[in-house]
Amino acid sequence: MYSRCCGSVVYMFHEMFEKNTETWCVMMRCLVSNGYGDEAISFFTRFKREGNKLDGEIFKEIFSAYALTGDVKKGLIQFEAMQKDYGIKPSMEHYNNVTKMLATSGHLDETLSFIEKMPVEPSVDVWETLMNFSRVHGDVELGDRCAELVEKLDDTRLDKVSSAGLVANVNYKYNRTKDIDTSRPETDMIYEMLESLQLQMLEMGYVPSTREWRNERVEKENKQEWTFGYKEEVAVVKKLLDSRPRSSVTVISNFRICQDSHDALKLMSEITGRQLIKRDSKKFHQFGKGICSCKLVS
Numbered sequence: 001m002y003s004r005c006c007g008s009v010v011y012m013f014h015e016m017f018e019k020n021t022e023t024w025c026v027m028m029r030c031l032v033s034n035g036y037g038d039e040a041i042s043f044f045t046r047f048k049r050e051g052n053k054l055d056g057e058i059f060k061e062i063f064s065a066y067a068l069t070g071d072v073k074k075g076l077i078q079f080e081a082m083q084k085d086y087g088i089k090p091s092m093e094h095y096n097n098v099t100k101m102l103a104t105s106g107h108l109d110e111t112l113s114f115i116e117k118m119p120v121e122p123s124v125d126v127w128e129t130l131m132n133f134s135r136v137h138g139d140v141e142l143g144d145r146c147a148e149l150v151e152k153l154d155d156t157r158l159d160k161v162s163s164a165g166l167v168a169n170v171n172y173k174y175n176r177t178k179d180i181d182t183s184r185p186e187t188d189m190i191y192e193m194l195e196s197l198q199l200q201m202l203e204m205g206y207v208p209s210t211r212e213w214r215n216e217r218v219e220k221e222n223k224q225e226w227t228f229g230y231k232e233e234v235a236v237v238k239k240l241l242d243s244r245p246r247s248s249v250t251v252i253s254n255f256r257i258c259q260d261s262h263d264a265l266k267l268m269s270e271i272t273g274r275q276l277i278k279r280d281s282k283k284f285h286q287f288g289k290g291i292c293s294c295k296l297v298s
Contacts, residue, residue, distance in 0.1 A: 021055055028061040033191075037068030056088050060097050067101040067192065070199060072110075075101045092123045099126050103133035104196045108142055124153035132241050136193050138273030140246055147244075193237045201267045208260060232261050236268060236276055248275040256280045266290050 013019070013027050024047050031040040044062045048054065059082045066075030079098050082088045095118055102111040111130055115122050131146030150157050198206075232251065239249040257265075257280040269276045270290035278285040286293040 021052065021058055024052070025057050025061050028058070028065060032061070032064045032068055033188075035068070035195075037065045040065035041069070054082075054086050054088070056082075056091060056094065059088065060093060063094070063097040063101050067097075067104045068195060070105045072102050072105055072107055092120070092125070095120075095122070096125050096129055099129050100133075100192070103130055103137075104192050106133075106137045106196060106200060108134055108137060108139050112142065124150055124157060127153065128157055132189065133193075133196075136196065136237070136240055136272055138271055140273060189241060190234055190237050193241070194233060197233075197237070197268060197271060200271050201264065204267055204270075206263065206267055232257075232278075233264060233268070236265065240272060240274065246274070248277055250277040250279065252279045254281055256282050257285060262292065266292055 010027070013023070016023065024043065028040040028043050031037070031043065040061065044058065044065065047058065059078065062078055063075055066072060066078070075098070079090070079094070082094075083090065095115075099111055099115060102114060108130070111133070115126055115130065118126075127146050127149045131143055131150055134140075134143035134146060147158065232253065235251045236249055239251070243249060257278055261278075262285070265276050265278060265285070265287045267290060269287035274288075276287040278287065283294065
């Protein structure tokens with residue numbers, strides 16, 4: 001049911017004689033970070049059923065779980081219950097978590113409406129969250145508006161943004177995203193973007209290709225789980241977050257692009273409204289509006 005790492009944590013959790021709220025929060029956080037959103041929600045339900053007292057911390061984890069599953073309606077119900085049923089006043093971090101929950105699934109209009117109705121002045125983190133997700137989902141205009149607000153509130157947040165498309169040098173053998181250095185603060189955002197993009201791509205008819213294995217370990221794992229989210233896609237998402245709206249993103253590698261990655265980048269260019277340039281060992285591939293310059297047939 002769980003990955004080996006997460007399964008060990010679940011086992012340790014069940015073996016504990018005493019558990020506090022922080023223990024439950026850590027357990028839910030572990031499940032969400034490993035892609036088990038529904039299981040994290042089940043832990044939240046169990047937490048309540050066992051008569052534990054809910055606090056603001058565990059609500060942060062449930063919002064993250066709903067961001068992963070995409071069930072934003074239930075997430076908003078929990079946000080309302082937190083205030084009305086449990087008397088917990090939302091902190092700015094709660095508002096940012098809900099913003100992230102809504103925006104991850106591409107509900108940008110609803111996210112903006114939520115922010116505008118906040119009873120307190122939104123922080124720079126809130127606007128930055130919407131800015132990042134707007135860029136990834138291809139809403140350039142909204143991303144620009146948010147960027148202006150971010151710059152007004154804290155201009156240092158945009159210091160690292162290049163005015164030109166950035167180049168990601170990835171001249172090494174790719175591994176799955178679970179090999180990323182998780183100690184880096186931007187990792188969570190990258191994972192969330194990948195999850196959101198994958199959901200939209202599947203809705204658009206994306207079928208993971210297993211004809212060309214990009215990693216020999218795929219043979220031992222679930223094929224669909226392993227075919228999206230390699231460092232090639234990670235590099236693109238990271239540069240989408242780091243670059244200015246409308247700018248192109250270039251990824252360079254020293255091997256030929258595989259069919260699955262080619263299909264994925266075509267759809268990613270259509271969703272984000274950005275030009276994605278891939279330089280492999282043979283040629284340049286320019287992806288835009290769901291089309292590649294090489295005219296490779298899927």
